[in-house]
Amino acid sequence: MGSDNVALDFPHWLNVTHFVNFLFISLLVRSGIQILMDHPRLYLNDHCVRGGEWLKFTKRMVPTDRPYTAREEMSHINSWIGLPGSTPDKKYSFGIGRHWHLFSVIFWVTNGFVYLTCLFPTNNYHRLIPRSWDIFPRAWGAFIDLLHFQIPDQSAFHPYNPLQQLSYAFVIFILAPLAMISGACLSPAVSARFPFLPKLFGGRQRARSVHFLVLVGFLLFFICHIALVYASGFDVNITHIALGLKRETPFIAHLVALTGILVVVGVHVFVTKWSNRNPRKVQNRVGMFANNIFRFLLGGLKSRQNYSENDISEYHWINGYPPKTEKWLNLLENNFSDYKLEVKGMVENPLSLSLTEIKEMPYTEQITVHYCIQGWSGCAKWGGLPLTEIIKRCKPLPTARYAVFRSHQHTDDQDEFYTTLELSETQYPQTILAYKMNGKDLPVEHGAPLRLRMESKVGYKMIKWIESIEFIDSFENIGQGQGGYREDVQYFCPGAQI
Ligand SMILES: Nc1nc2c(c(=O)[nH]1)N[C@H]1C(S)=C(S)[C@@H](COP(=O)(O)O)O[C@H]1N2
Ligand SMILES: [Mo]
Numbered sequence: 001m002g003s004d005n006v007a008l009d010f011p012h013w014l015n016v017t018h019f020v021n022f023l024f025i026s027l028l029v030r031s032g033i034q035i036l037m038d039h040p041r042l043y044l045n046d047h048c049v050r051g052g053e054w055l056k057f058t059k060r061m062v063p064t065d066r067p068y069t070a071r072e073e074m075s076h077i078n079s080w081i082g083l084p085g086s087t088p089d090k091k092y093s094f095g096i097g098r099h100w101h102l103f104s105v106i107f108w109v110t111n112g113f114v115y116l117t118c119l120f121p122t123n124n125y126h127r128l129i130p131r132s133w134d135i136f137p138r139a140w141g142a143f144i145d146l147l148h149f150q151i152p153d154q155s156a157f158h159p160y161n162p163l164q165q166l167s168y169a170f171v172i173f174i175l176a177p178l179a180m181i182s183g184a185c186l187s188p189a190v191s192a193r194f195p196f197l198p199k200l201f202g203g204r205q206r207a208r209s210v211h212f213l214v215l216v217g218f219l220l221f222f223i224c225h226i227a228l229v230y231a232s233g234f235d236v237n238i239t240h241i242a243l244g245l246k247r248e249t250p251f252i253a254h255l256v257a258l259t260g261i262l263v264v265v266g267v268h269v270f271v272t273k274w275s276n277r278n279p280r281k282v283q284n285r286v287g288m289f290a291n292n293i294f295r296f297l298l299g300g301l302k303s304r305q306n307y308s309e310n311d312i313s314e315y316h317w318i319n320g321y322p323p324k325t326e327k328w329l330n331l332l333e334n335n336f337s338d339y340k341l342e343v344k345g346m347v348e349n350p351l352s353l354s355l356t357e358i359k360e361m362p363y364t365e366q367i368t369v370h371y372c373i374q375g376w377s378g379c380a381k382w383g384g385l386p387l388t389e390i391i392k393r394c395k396p397l398p399t400a401r402y403a404v405f406r407s408h409q410h411t412d413d414q415d416e417f418y419t420t421l422e423l424s425e426t427q428y429p430q431t432i433l434a435y436k437m438n439g440k441d442l443p444v445e446h447g448a449p450l451r452l453r454m455e456s457k458v459g460y461k462m463i464k465w466i467e468s469i470e471f472i473d474s475f476e477n478i479g480q481g482q483g484g485y486r487e488d489v490q491y492f493c494p495g496a497q498i
């Protein structure tokens with residue numbers, strides 16, 4: 001039989017990577033559930049039509065008789081399950097959950113690579129990779145035995161029994177890569193630059209569904225794994241897992257294992273409490289750490305989406321209610337004939353452009369898929385002027401580092417909706433100021449008369465009802481200093497590539 005002549009024990013790198021894996025995957029699961037609950041519907045296509053979900057975790061029906069925003073979708077999840085769990089106002093739970101998810105994935109993936117680097121140069125890969133086809137019938141036999149509650153004898157482990165070997169190989173070589181690839185497809189930067197990637201799954205929403213099924217797969221594996229470790233010679237197994245020793249040392253092994261579990265539980269309790277008490281710190285430390293890594297990896301990706309007319313969604317979710325200010329309501333009444341886009345700040349030529357002047361400037365169109373951070377998507381054709389045209393005319397000074405966009409919309413709590421882009425990002429090819437959607441004038445709920453489209457970022461950067469663009473060198477003194485309204489209030493990260 002295959003592994004008999006290879007003496008495989010339980011080296012210490014295995015114990016350590018196993019433990020680190022346990023820690024980060026548990027954080028990924030809890031924060032993943034938190035993220036799901038912000039738009040607790042799973043769809044089979046990118047249109048996310050109302051009632052079109054194949055699975056949902058909310059009883060709420062989407063009303064059709066009034067504008068219904070994506071923010072109203074945010075659902076409650078207990079902090080025993082979700083990380084950090086939702087406060088009654090659900091104000092920051094989702095943003096913070098994402099910080100933990102993206103932080104943990106960095107360590108989880110790194111740990112996975114450390115594991116593989118230890119596995120392959122030694123002959124340890126024999127513990128996972130079957131050496132003959134007869135592993136399948138043997139695994140099936142072991143499975144049938146299990147169904148009869150026959151726990152395999154210790155002599156059947158070399159070091160794993162066939163069923164165990166196959167399931168570990170499945171989790172490590174199929175489930176884990178699937179988690180990473182489907183997860184990467186959820187990043188607007190990745191999908192906008194490599195639109196073929198989500199297409200591998202049949203679109204972003206299917207990738208999202210697969211990502212969810214991977215979570216279910218990990219949970220099922222976890223339950224079976226624990227049950228079998230317990231049932232098939234617990235003392236020996238725990239010695240292998242905790243100490244990597246061949247001979248049984250149950251007392252010390254139990255002690256070490258228990259300590260390990262307590263450390264993981266302790267970390268969860270700590271990060272949950274810390275997140276609830278001090279979300280801003282989590283955003284600026286944990287979130288910023290992940291943001292900087294992903295900015296380095298993905299920050300330069302420029303959207304190259306080019307979907308066809310047939311891909312356009314019939315229904316496109318909205319987020320944010322139209323402005324209620326008198327100024328904007330007056331503009332609307334006159335069909336925006338008095339509208340002016342103010343371009344100011346650190347520029348050579350401040351501008352004040354009417355809609356007619358804007359429409360006389362070069363026009364471009366793009367059919368792209370919108371990714372809201374909450375999880376829904378929608379495809380539309382956006383038409384307007386490339387932001388580079390504004391840059392050419394206003395000529396930002398060398399000291400300008402960001403552009404801050406302000407909206408006519410003042411939200412319910414009277415904060416001003418604003419967002420910032422880095423100067424380089426304002427010049428990406430698919431960064432436009434749109435005044436057309438699907439061939440018609442931009443509808444009020446989608447941001448009339450002018451909105452930003454910045455296709456390699458999540459939706460909250462694409463500010464609607466734009467009032468002005470100001471070039472600045474730092475956003476520290478604007479709003480609460482985080483680079484945007486959603487960053488200020490919902491603790492999102494300013495990068496928004498993921
Ligand atoms: N002024 C303003 N712009 C905004 C928002 C908002 O609330 N106010 N929401 C953002 C978010 S979170 C998303 S997902 C998109 C939604 O665009 P849509 O409503 O056209 O689908 O708009 C973005 N722009
Ligand atoms: Mo969004």
